[in-house]
Amino acid sequence: MSGKDETESRKIRTEAELRAERLAKTLRDNxxxxxxxxxxxxxxxADETVGLPAAKKDESDG
Structure with missing residues (x-):
């Protein structure tokens, strides 16, 4: 492989690598x-949050 071919192949990342990077960032943020x-x-x-966001009841639900 020439130097240029090797550089180009490093630029191309697989979906699995991209997904792993997103997961790692999410875990770090968490x-x-x-x-x-x-x-x-x-x-x-006090915590800034009140309960779970998904557990909040919408006022229009009656």
Missing amino acids: LQRRKQQARARRAGD
Whole structure:
């Protein structure tokens, strides 16, 4: 393989690699969010969220 061919093949990433990168970012973000919540609890501050977002009842549901 020439140097140019090798560089081009490195640029092309498979769907599995892209998915793994997205998953890793999501996991890092989740970990940071959980750490922030734990710090807030230790400091005695209230969590910014109220319940689960999916559990909120819509006012129009009656």
